[in-house]
Amino acid sequence: MQKFGKSQPASRLEDVRFLTGHGRYLDDTPPEEALRVYFLRSPMAHATIASIDLEAAKEAPGVHLVLDGEGLREAGVTEGLAAVTVDNRDGSKGAAPRRPLLAEGRVRFVGEAVAMVVADTLQEARDAAELIEVDYEDLPVHMALAAGGEPLHEDVPENRAFDWALGDEEGTEKAIAEAAHVVRLSVGDNRIISNPMEPRGAWADMEDGRLHLSFGGQGVWNTKRNGAKIYGLEPEEIRVTIPDVGGGFGTKAPDYPETYLVGQAARMLERPVRWYADRSETMLSDNAGRDLEHDLTLAFDDDLKITAYRVETRCNMGAYNSGLNQPIQTVLFSKVLTGVFDIQTAYQHVEGFYTNTTQVDAYRGAGRPEAIYALERVMDRAARELGVDTWELHRRNFIKPDQFPYTSFTGETYDVGEFARLLAKAEEAADRDGFAARKAESEGQGRLRGMGLCYYIEAILGNPTETAKVEFHEDGTVSIYVGTQSNGQGHETAYARFLSDQTGIPVENIRVVQGDSDKVATGGGTGGSRSVTTQNNATLATVSKMVEAFTPYLAEKMGVAPEDVAFDDETFRAPGSNLTPTFVEAAEMARVDGRTDLLVHEETATLPGRSYPNGAHVAEVEVDPETGHVTLERYTVVDDFGNLINPMLAEGQVHGGSVQGIGQALWEHVGYDEDGQLLTGSFMDYAMPRADDVPMIGFTSEPVPSTANAMGMKGCGEAGTVGAMAATANAVADALWQRGVRQADMPFTPSRVWKMLNDAMDTVG
Secondary structure, three states, rough: OOOOOOOOOOOOOOOOHHHHOOOOEEEHHHOOEEEEEEEEEEOOEEEEEEEEOOOOHOOOOOEEEEEHHHHHOOOOOOHHHHHHOEEOOOEEEEOOOOOOOOOOOOOOOOOOOOEEEEEHHHHHHHHHHOOEEEEEEEEOOOOOOOOOOOOOOOOOOHOOOOOOOEHHHHHHHHHHHOEEEEEEEEEEEEOOOOOOOOOOOEEEEEEEEEEEEOOOOOOOOHHHHHHHHHHHOOHHHHHEOOOOOOOOOOOOOOOOOHHHHHHHHHHHOOEEEEEOOOOHHHHHHHHEEEEEEEEEEEEEEEOOOEEEEEEEEEEEEEEOOOOOOOHHHHHOOOHOOOOOOOOOOOOEEEEEEEOOOOOEEOOOOOHHHHHHHHHHHHHHHHHHHHHHOOHHHHHHOOOHHHHOOOOOOOOOOEEOOHHHHHHHHHHHHHHHHHHHHHHHHHHHOEEEEEEEEEEEEOOOOOOOEEEEEEEEEEOEEEEEEOOOOOOOOHHHHHHHHHHHHHOOOOOHHHEEOOOOOOOOOOOOOOOOHHHHHHHHHHHHHHHHHHHHHHHHHHHHOOOOOHOOEEEOOOOOOOOOOOOOOOHHHHHHHHHHHHOOOEEEEEEEOOOOOOOEEEEEEEEEEEEEEOOOOOOEEEEEEEOOOOOOHHHHHHHHHHHHHHHHHHHHHHHOOEEEEEOOOOOOOOOOOOOOOOHHHOOOOOEEEEOOOOOOOOOOOOOOOHHHHHHHHHHHHHHHHHHEEEEEEEOOOOOOOEEEHHHHHHHHHHOOO
């Protein structure tokens, strides 16, 4: 029965409506009469609110509601936003300071919401907000990734969010002390803003006494649960929906204050209310990504086999905890701490600090890109210092095929892997043999050329359990209800085609239903590259249940024993019977017979283990030493995603993910001044990669089917970003190395690269 997708590059089904303007994004969906919300945001990074006067704003034309933190408390909303914490090295809990929905007595970052204004029009809400008088008293600003400074929170001395560790510190230090070779590298991982094409937003309305809360996100259930707690309601009193979403990238996964404030306004006014961020709000208030510093140590024996690895990390939490910012650079980072290498002695120590900046949380990959970036940068440095080819150093230290299943130092069970085979394929696909000639040609033009390698591995994260429900309709169409949430990845295509492959139901008759807590009772949402593997695993279980349910019914129709009925992915058949109904035909027969129990089928399934996509990224850059400008000339990817349902979708995910990693390496960077003012608050100041900045990306699939799920699949949504950062950075480092540059950190903007080259020249001089 199980074909698990035909691995055909089928076009995306949803693109017809997207490209013809028929997508239904958040701003397309609220009631026409919805009132408009505007948030007054702090212009100060750190200050006490000495006083706030809302009276003039309340009397302004068109205004229906003005709330500050005190007004919100008086309305009965006293809960702050929830967040996950980690345990400290000494066994105590990581810091959990209160994060209010609206500032309470103090502001802690530029852009923090101080008051909410609801009016008939957006302009009226803006005008009223200008009438709010706030008296701020400056406090010292803390921006360093270090303990100390003015405490942001009274219950967090020295601004230390946590002090976390994993591994054998003593054993690791002993191995480093006894090693034949030790390589050290300090490297930064710069802060970025994800900037999805569609900004965040939310609208809310009261419907038959229930709150309907709609927002652009990555799953409805956390918001439903947390909303019930914040509002003091029962979960069934809230309906949460998510329409089409124009990009998420992890940024839209955690909760934000604005979502619940919009819902509260609708409750208080009993009117529909809507808010949609502009780009300035996006840059000021969206969770940022990355922002950490590493001190890395690799130890080797005489044969250049790694004997120990130590990671010391300092990471930025921003002003508050957000959903997962404590676990990301600790627990999630650790999932791939040692990458694809056979390292059993390691130590990871991470300290998190609060600063007067926007929160830092999940961004495409969430911990895994950071871990692989650190490891592959220090591996590249080790190859240079030890005088060995980096490709050879990788091969010497790879986990070998006969070692699988392999339990990593951090307890991950890698089920399969053929890393050397994929690396050889990447070497060929990137035309490594021709690099010397290309380098000589660049040198002839006065330019530097470099090649960078990254071999990554990713651990698929998130809840391994998912539910799928299939419903047959009277018009012959079929709905599949899913617990994940598309943000543009092509889920409608992947899920509909997979169900079609397993059942024979024409794909054009299948409708994917998602993002509605009334229609889908449970779900894990989208994040951690979990969606396709977990959701299709649940679909597979549901199809098995469908076959099992229809078999005795059809056996009676066919006049045969149930055990004689078989389903061949398209029709039911039995020896001695001419009746060969499809699923759609069988459902219509059941409808006529009043067997409504056969028209809806639902099953929940849990993956037995994680899958571990992996592969090699090879970047080739050219640097103009006169200007510092870096041009990405070639980019090659060879990936092991296991069995593919739709190679076109997988390649698209690789392209998008890779460009986001390349963007961070070459252009993107969030800048603050010493007073916590955002310096990169628009696209005039924050550089995003454009189409002409990136060459055609070569993609090759080299599947090693996973044994952790029946489909042999491995997630691919975040893999491109996991591999791209280090490959690109190592390519630039390779180009600059020949001019004496030894410390090369992202982003490699022209001014920074020019300075690296000139500083190296001054040092040599």
